[in-house]
Amino acid sequence: xxxxxxxxxxxxATYLAPLARRVPGALGLKDDxxxxxxxxxxxxxxxxxxVASGVxxxxxxxxxxxxxxxxxxxxxxLVAKGAVPFAYQxxxxxxxxxxxxxxxxxxxxxxAAQTAFGLGLTGGDTDKRPGPLTITITAFGHVxxxxxxxxxxxxxxxHLFVSGTLGDSALGLLLRQSPHLAHNWQLNAVEADHLAQxxxxxxxxxxxxxxxxxxxxxxxxxxxxxMKDLGRLCETSSIGAIxxxxxxxxxxxxxxxxHHDPALLTxxxxxxxxxxxxxxxxESAAAGFRAATEAAGVPVASLGIFSQARDVMLVGPDGRAIxxxxxxxxxx
Amino acid sequence: xxxxxxxxxxxxATYLAPLARRVPGALGLKDDxxxxxxxxxxxxxxxxxxVASGVxxxxxxxxxxxxxxxxxxxxxxLVAKGAVPFAYQxxxxxxxxxxxxxxxxxxxxxxAAQTAFGLGLTGGDTDKRPGPLTITITAFGHVxxxxxxxxxxxxxxxHLFVSGTLGDSALGLLLRQSPHLAHNWQLNAVEADHLAQxxxxxxxxxxxxxxxxxxxxxxxxxxxxxMKDLGRLCETSSIGAIxxxxxxxxxxxxxxxxHHDPALLTxxxxxxxxxxxxxxxxESAAAGFRAATEAAGVPVASLGIFSQARDVMLVGPDGRAIxxxxxxxxxx
Numbered sequence: 001x002x003x004x005x006x007x008x009x010x011x012x013a014t015y016l017a018p019l020a021r022r023v024p025g026a027l028g029l030k031d032d033x034x035x036x037x038x039x040x041x042x043x044x045x046x047x048x049x050x051v052a053s054g055v056x057x058x059x060x061x062x063x064x065x066x067x068x069x070x071x072x073x074x075x076x077x078l079v080a081k082g083a084v085p086f087a088y089q090x091x092x093x094x095x096x097x098x099x100x101x102x103x104x105x106x107x108x109x110x111x112a113a114q115t116a117f118g119l120g121l122t123g124g125d126t127d128k129r130p131g132p133l134t135i136t137i138t139a140f141g142h143v144x145x146x147x148x149x150x151x152x153x154x155x156x157x158x159h160l161f162v163s164g165t166l167g168d169s170a171l172g173l174l175l176r177q178s179p180h181l182a183h184n185w186q187l188n189a190v191e192a193d194h195l196a197q198x199x200x201x202x203x204x205x206x207x208x209x210x211x212x213x214x215x216x217x218x219x220x221x222x223x224x225x226x227m228k229d230l231g232r233l234c235e236t237s238s239i240g241a242i243x244x245x246x247x248x249x250x251x252x253x254x255x256x257x258x259h260h261d262p263a264l265l266t267x268x269x270x271x272x273x274x275x276x277x278x279x280x281x282x283e284s285a286a287a288g289f290r291a292a293t294e295a296a297g298v299p300v301a302s303l304g305i306f307s308q309a310r311d312v313m314l315v316g317p318d319g320r321a322i323x324x325x326x327x328x329x330x331x332x
Numbered sequence: 333x334x335x336x337x338x339x340x341x342x343x344x345a346t347y348l349a350p351l352a353r354r355v356p357g358a359l360g361l362k363d364d365x366x367x368x369x370x371x372x373x374x375x376x377x378x379x380x381x382x383v384a385s386g387v388x389x390x391x392x393x394x395x396x397x398x399x400x401x402x403x404x405x406x407x408x409x410l411v412a413k414g415a416v417p418f419a420y421q422x423x424x425x426x427x428x429x430x431x432x433x434x435x436x437x438x439x440x441x442x443x444a445a446q447t448a449f450g451l452g453l454t455g456g457d458t459d460k461r462p463g464p465l466t467i468t469i470t471a472f473g474h475v476x477x478x479x480x481x482x483x484x485x486x487x488x489x490x491h492l493f494v495s496g497t498l499g500d501s502a503l504g505l506l507l508r509q510s511p512h513l514a515h516n517w518q519l520n521a522v523e524a525d526h527l528a529q530x531x532x533x534x535x536x537x538x539x540x541x542x543x544x545x546x547x548x549x550x551x552x553x554x555x556x557x558x559m560k561d562l563g564r565l566c567e568t569s570s571i572g573a574i575x576x577x578x579x580x581x582x583x584x585x586x587x588x589x590x591h592h593d594p595a596l597l598t599x600x601x602x603x604x605x606x607x608x609x610x611x612x613x614x615e616s617a618a619a620g621f622r623a624a625t626e627a628a629g630v631p632v633a634s635l636g637i638f639s640q641a642r643d644v645m646l647v648g649p650d651g652r653a654i655x656x657x658x659x660x661x662x663x664x
Contacts, residue, residue, distance in 0.1 A: 030568045031483045032409040032552055033379040033473075036368075044376065046454065047365040048421045048470065052461045077364040089380040091423075091468045122378065129384045131463015136423045138380065138470040141365075151363045220364055236362045 004097040008126050011098075015107040016090075016121060023087055023120035034122035036087060042142035047077040049223075053132035058176065063102050064109030065200045066135070071113040073223065074139035076204040076275045080221040082149040082213035083141030085117050085206075090124040091136040097128060117204060147213050154218035154237035154280030156308040161289065161300045163205050163276045165251040166226055170271020171264065172199030185260045191253035198251075202275035208300075211292035212279055219279035225270035227324060230278060231312045237280070240310040243269075246317050249301035266324050269314060280306055336429040340458050343430075347439040348422075348453060355419055355452035366454035368419060374474035379409040381471075381555075385464035390508065395434050396441030397532045398467070403445040405555065406471035408536040408607045412553040414481040414545035415473030417449050417538075422456040423468040429460060449536060479545050486550035486569035486612030488640040493621065493632045495537050495608045497583040498558055502603020503596065504531030517592045523585035530583075534607035540632075543624035544611055551611035557602035559656060562610055563644045569612070572642040575601075578649050581633035598656050601646060612638055 005011045012029050020026035025035030038044045051070045053059045071088065078085045098106075114120060119139065143149075172195035175181050182192040204221075212219050218237055222229050226243070234241050248268065250258065258264050281289045286302075293300045304315075314322045337343045344361050352358035357367030370376045383402045385391045403420065410417045430438075446452055451471065475481075504527035507513050514524040536553075544551050550569055554561050558575070566573050580600065582590065590596050613621045618634075625632045636647075646654045 027482065027484075031413075033377045033413045033415070033480070035480060036376045036378050036472075038376075044368045044370075045365045046368050046421060046470075048423050048455060048457045050423050050425065050457050050459055050468070052425070052459065055459065055461045081363075081365045083365070089378060089470050091380050091382050091470075093382065093384070093463075093466065095463075123380060125380045125382050125468070127382055127384065127387065129387045129464060129466070131425075131427075131466075132461060134425065134461070134463075134466075136382070136457070136468045138378075138421050138423075140368075148365070148367060150359065152359075 003100050005100055005103050011103065011126055015103050019107065019110055019114065019121040023122055026120065026122040029123060036122065036140055038086070038142040041145055043145050043148055045078065045081055045083050045141050045143060045148055046138060047074055048136065048138045049073045049077065050134055050136040052134040055132065061200065063106035064112065067106050067109030068113045068201050070135040070137055071110060071117060072202040072204050072275065074137045075117045076202060076221040078139055078141035079204050079206050079209050080149070080212070080219045080277045081143065082147060082209045083143045084209065085119040085139055085141045087119055087122045088137050088139040089122055092124065092126045093131065093134040094128050095130060095133060117206065143213065149212045149216050149219045151218055151220050151233050151236040154233060154239055154306050155282070156239050156306055158217055158280035158282050158306045159286050160241055160243065160278065160303045160306060161281055162249065162278045162303050163208055163298055163300050165249045165254060166274055166276065167254045167268030167271060168195050168198035168251050169202065169273035170267040171195045171254055171257050173271070173273065174267060185257040187253055187256055191256060194251060194253045199273060202273065204275060205277050205298055207296040208277055208293065208298045211289055211296055212277070214292060215281050215285045215289035216279040217282060219277055222274040222276050222278060223272060225272045226274070226278070227269050227312060227314065233278065234310065234312050240307045241304060241312050242307055243304040243314045245314055245322055247301060247303050270324060335432050337432055337435050343435065343458055347435050351439065351442055351446065351453040355454055358452065358454040361455060368454065368472055370418070370474040373477055375477050375480055377410065377413055377415050377473050377475060377480055379406055379471055380468065381405045381409065382466055382468035384466040387464065393532065395438035396444065399438050399441030400445045400533050402467040402469055403442060403449060404534040404536050404607065406469045407449045408534060408553040410471055410473035411536050411538050411541050412481070412544070412551045412609045413473070413475065414479055414541045415475045416541065417451045417471055417473045419451055419454045420469050420471040421454055424456065424458045425463065425466040426460050427462060427465060449538065475545065481544045481548050481551045483550055483552050483565050483568040486565060486571055486638050487614070488571050488638055490549055490612035490614050490638045491618050492573055492575065492610060492635045492638060493613055494581065494610045494635050495540055495630055495632050497581045497586060498606055498608065499586045499600030499603060500527050500530035500583050501534065501605035502599040503527045503586055503589050505603070505605065506599060517589040519585055519588055523588060526583060526585045531605060534605065536607060537609050537630055539628040540609055540625065540630045543621055543628055544609070546624060547613050547617045547621035548611040549614060551609055554606040554608050554610060555604060557604045558606070558610070559601050559644060559646065565610065566642065566644050572639040573636060573644050574639055575636040575646045577646055577654055579633060579635050602656060
């Protein structure tokens with residue numbers, strides 16, 4: 001049955017209030033404010049990220065995928081700081097009152113995502129206005145007091161680690177825009193689907209948070225591409241880094257694509273949407289970090305080393321710097 | 333010099349980071365997350381409200397007025413809960429990269445507003461995408477532990493109070509849309525300007541928070557019109573209310589307008605954007621509440637009484653209910 005959501009009250013009561021049921025401080029979304037209650041002995045940390053139709057996702061994406069991505073990109077930021085996510089505020093902007101079917105699927109996707117990530121809705125805002133459908137989330141996590149992992153703590157000599165594999169999402173986006181590339185890259189269906197899913201459904205590295213707190217001097221998640229985000233971490237830490245191209249962790253699909261089109265290296269290190277985590281770990285802590293990540297079931301790769309010199313370089317197997325030009329996603 | 337802000341990094345470093353200078357947990361806006369540190373012995377409360385060009389403000393509004401409104405509407409929600417505002421996250425969505433002049437004036441407006449309201453910027457998100465300029469703020473306040481003033485605590489027999497005057501902003505909006513109304517309503521320049529300013533620059537009732545905590549059983553701010561918002565408070569408290577039309581507090585300008593056009597009563601009680609506070613105060617506490625508000629310098633008026641019967645009625649001097657039809661701002 002195609003029908004529009006009739007009012008803001010209907011939207012909240014029917015679709016959003018159930019998402020708040022496990023958070024007492026949300027007051028059933030019946031108040032203008034919510035209480036944010038972090039466990040005793042923790043610090044509360046906060047992050048904000050918006051996703052918009054036509055910018056961060058395709059208008060044709062399934063509502064459940066849109067919901068997942070909107071929450072995942074925020075949770076990824078919290079996890080990179082060593083935090084445990086527990087609550088979020090959500091502002092929705094619709095160009096037209098949403099269809100009930102769409103809204104039900106979107107809410108179901110949020111429910112699945114918040115269950116997977118361990119948080120609950122505490123409040124927000126909904127409006128109808130021109131422009132693309134936009135979901136702006138402010139998410140909250142807690143870390144043991146004083147243990148937030150910053151961008152600013154990396155030191156020269158620290159090892160640079162990254163979780164998972166790089167570039168899958170950027171390649172998945174290219175495939176989405178030009179499906180014939182699967183043929184050029186000689187991907188089988190499983191490989192093509194892997195890349196597509198990595199773009200559609202980022203998987204925040206929740207299991208990595210304790211290892212980051214225990215061993216990392218600095219960390220951040222990758223949303224705008226390895227080289228750009230690493231540059232930010234280095235700038236905040238007032239150092240540089242040398243990344244070994246040969247050490248870039250690639251999925252079989254990305255490896256196949258890169259084999260058939262070496263120019264994809266730029267997409268892989270600068271394309272964005274990885275939602276993997278980079279971190280700095282002192283030499284003396286590297287073995288402990290590796291053991292902790294293995295116990296947590298999160299693959300990590302050593303990408304290189306942080307340096308006194310403030311350049312961020314990608315170095316090829318011949319020891320020479322690889323020039324990428326001006327790259328990385330800018331929000332403007 | 334007309335020039336565009338060149339990148340997200342430029343926007344943050346030049347215009348936004350200075351707004352974070354007084355909040356250590358904001359980490360200079362150089363991290364993906366911020367620390368939210370409320371004083372010991374307090375509860376942390378949170379609210380989210382977005383304002384968009386062409387919906388909540390006019391595209392021609394001065395950037396300083398836009399900034400003020402974006403922050404004020406959030407602060408108003410916190411204050412109504414008895415809270416002290418201290419921090420905010422801000423997501424900006426621009427249809428085009430903003431002009432430096434505009435951005436400087438917007439940042440100066442935010443600076444003035446956050447200084448007036450006592451909070452600092454902790455983080456956020458900026459994007460360029462189609463659609464109107466939108467400012468989505470999530471604001472944080474603290475209340476002494478267990479003392480948040482809810483919507484749900486009002487009881488039959490409690491007095492209904494409201495701060496300030498009603499309808500000025502709705503009339504200011506009508507004037508903005510049809511300037512000739514100032515003539516119809518026989519307003520002098522001071523009166524017309526009063527209404528215009530009430531629309532442009534909502535004044536959150538910061539000084540009222542302690543009196544609300546000490547005496548109110550329920551409270552909320554008025555953003556969507558007295559009758560609609562009072563209906564929400566009554567619904568959450570499972571009661572009703574009887575409002576005396578003769579008791580509606582009006583500014584001289586609103587009184588003059590209503591005198592010349594009695595049909596404006598609907599705009600006054602249902603037009604929205606008042607950003608005044610309604611609250612329920614038990615009979616036994618009414619004198620104490622009045623004394624506290626007087627000491628705080630905030631005018632309040634007794635509007636009527638909460639009732640067992642779940643209707644929300646506006647009653648004329650003849651004791652008869654005044655029918656307003658379906659009114660109040662709906663976000664859809």
